[in-house]
Amino acid sequence: DMKVTQMPRYLIKRMGENVLLECGQDMSHETMYWYRQDPGLGLQLIYISYDVDSNSEGDIPKGYRVSRKKREHFSLILDSAKTNQTSVYFCASSPGGAETLYFGSGTRLTVL
């Protein structure tokens, strides 16, 4: 069963705390993505990973970093979270290029 799994589904943090969002996929896809979705802005690309330890900045990488040590896992890290990082975060994977993206169910992060 092809699946992208995100944990946690909901998360509340205080400003200045560190945040770890986890994503896993069971399809052996090479490429994985982190997007955030905000009203009126659609999905904005934060980071893209082409494989283990092969990560590239997306359009809005500032304030975020990523880690991909295994092909099936891609983590998004917020060091010292800010209130403007309150958003819904989606992880996705694809088999290669910008083909079909399979999305996780999203993590709703609130930074107080």
Next chain:
Amino acid sequence: GQQVKQSSPSLTVQEGGISILNCDYENDMFDYFAWYKKYPDNSPTLLISVRSNVDKREDGRLTVFLNKSGKHFSLHITASQPEDTAVYLCAAGENQGGSAKLIFGEGTKLTVSS
């Protein structure tokens, strides 16, 4: 600036009518174009996609039209039904350059009224 843009944040169509959703892009290196559908509190799912070597693709009630010279593509949904009510996100990417970046538009909320 926004590389992929959906100028209409919302659209209402009567049941049975044709829904037309539009998307404009800036980068003429984009060679892959897609439409995703998203229900509230759910993740986006791929509806239909097209490569730059064709200007039209049909799949059931869905048709994508690609106008490369105008940097514009659209999604037509015929015989629109209430269950088509959702947010539709257009996306474009540059596959040939080795990049897997897929850039999304802001989304258009389609409401099909019965």
